[in-house]
Amino acid sequence: MTVRIGVIGTGMIGEEHSRRITQTLTDGEIVAVTDVNAEQAQRMADNLGLSAKVYDNGQDLIKADDVDAVLVTSWGPTHEEYVLAAIEAGKYVFCEKPLATTAEGCRNIIDAEIQAGKRMVQVGFMRRYDSGYKMMKDVIDANKLGEPLMIHAAHRNPEVPERYVTPMAIHDTLIHELDTFRWLLDDDYKSAQVIFPRKTRHAHSKVEDPQMVLLETVKGVRIDVEVFVNCQYGYDIQCSVVGEEGIANLPEPQSLQYRQAGKLSSDILQDWKKRFNDAFDVELQAFIDGVANGEIGGPSSWDGYAAAIAGDVCVKAQESGQIESIEMPERPGFYA
Ligand SMILES: NC(=O)c1ccc[n+]([C@@H]2O[C@H](COP(=O)([O-])OP(=O)(O)OC[C@H]3O[C@@H](n4cnc5c(N)ncnc54)[C@H](O)[C@@H]3O)[C@@H](O)[C@H]2O)c1
Numbered sequence: 001m002t003v004r005i006g007v008i009g010t011g012m013i014g015e016e017h018s019r020r021i022t023q024t025l026t027d028g029e030i031v032a033v034t035d036v037n038a039e040q041a042q043r044m045a046d047n048l049g050l051s052a053k054v055y056d057n058g059q060d061l062i063k064a065d066d067v068d069a070v071l072v073t074s075w076g077p078t079h080e081e082y083v084l085a086a087i088e089a090g091k092y093v094f095c096e097k098p099l100a101t102t103a104e105g106c107r108n109i110i111d112a113e114i115q116a117g118k119r120m121v122q123v124g125f126m127r128r129y130d131s132g133y134k135m136m137k138d139v140i141d142a143n144k145l146g147e148p149l150m151i152h153a154a155h156r157n158p159e160v161p162e163r164y165v166t167p168m169a170i171h172d173t174l175i176h177e178l179d180t181f182r183w184l185l186d187d188d189y190k191s192a193q194v195i196f197p198r199k200t201r202h203a204h205s206k207v208e209d210p211q212m213v214l215l216e217t218v219k220g221v222r223i224d225v226e227v228f229v230n231c232q233y234g235y236d237i238q239c240s241v242v243g244e245e246g247i248a249n250l251p252e253p254q255s256l257q258y259r260q261a262g263k264l265s266s267d268i269l270q271d272w273k274k275r276f277n278d279a280f281d282v283e284l285q286a287f288i289d290g291v292a293n294g295e296i297g298g299p300s301s302w303d304g305y306a307a308a309i310a311g312d313v314c315v316k317a318q319e320s321g322q323i324e325s326i327e328m329p330e331r332p333g334f335y336a
């Protein structure tokens with residue numbers, strides 16, 4: 001079965017995902033596209049040589065009879081509306097992070113999905129599909145490190161645009177770690193604190209950069225994450241899990257090592273597209289296969305909600321400078 005997909009939001013990642021569905025993955029076809037910037041939608045269809053229909057708006061695309069599943073890759077604040085509309089139309093939906101920009105928005109999606117009676121939503125937390133993180137998860141689950149005690153991590157981007165402001169270090173960037181650590185540790189968060197070290201001269205006036213986020217989990221694991229989005233030198237994701245009997249480090253992405261002019265060196269990647277290219281492939285193929293089989297898996301609305309709750313508390317902690325507690329509601333059996 002070919003899954004007929006409609007794409008809402010044809011910017012950077014919308015085009016990346018559409019390209020991989022069209023050129024790399026199997027059993028999916030982009031049949032419909034839309035963007036608030038109509039020219040942008042047409043441009044993407046032309047770039048990729050798609051014969052997709054260009055819709056005026058996301059709501060009409062979702063309702064189209066020939067759309068089996070929806071990809072939401074528009075700006076974060078628009079996600080909730082489109083995910084709710086897809087659930088209402090009975091269409092499976094892949095939604096890029098964040099599922100919604102507030103925990104309340106995620107809760108609305110959860111209520112709608114439970115009402116629908118089956119899982120309809122996969123959230124774009126692609127790190128769960130990254131081979132390095134998967135190896136770490138296997139080692140932790142097999143108890144090879146003993147009980148995990150601490151995580152040291154860093155999330156570095158070379159630079160961010162002017163519209164990137166201080167809370168986005170949480171909602172836009174740290175949100176990946178907030179999901180990844182819950183999944184790696186099979187745990188939830190209990191508290192958060194955010195510390196601002198000396199500010200880099202490369203950050204513009206509306207963003208505090210770098211930031212250090214300190215998390216504590218229910219099982220007592222302590223986590224420190226450096227978020228540094230103007231680090232200049234590259235796109236660099238680091239993670240080290242310290243257990244009672246060993247340590248697991250996230251592998252560096254494969255890169256040619258070369259000897260030249262008296263130096264031994266290798267290149268550092270510059271963006272998320274290349275760093276998580278393979279993970280995006282696996283993630284979206286899983287979505288397409290899930291739709292074809294009538295049973296989707298991967299990061300759920302509950303995972304999107306859990307990350308949003310922790311994210312909201314981290315933003316509060318940015319403002320208060322205090323250790324703030326994180327209260328997770330009980331997980332409904334539906335998401336067990
Ligand atoms: N998983 C990842 O690593 C990753 C990487 C990049 C972006 N993202 C997420 O993907 C989303 C898009 O990011 P991007 O970098 O592609 O941004 P972008 O600005 O390049 O593209 C977003 C597109 O959405 C369109 N849009 C905005 N509002 C719309 C609406 N109401 N209806 C239809 N289209 C609308 C914009 O015109 C734009 O073309 C964000 O939520 C972002 O957090 C995730």
Ligand SMILES: O[C@H]1[C@H](O)[C@@H](O)[C@H](O)[C@@H](O)[C@H]1O
Nearest residue numbers: 155157172173174176229272
């Ligand atoms: O939207 C992007 C994307 O999610 C990247 O994976 C992350 O590293 C960036 O900080 C964020 O701005």
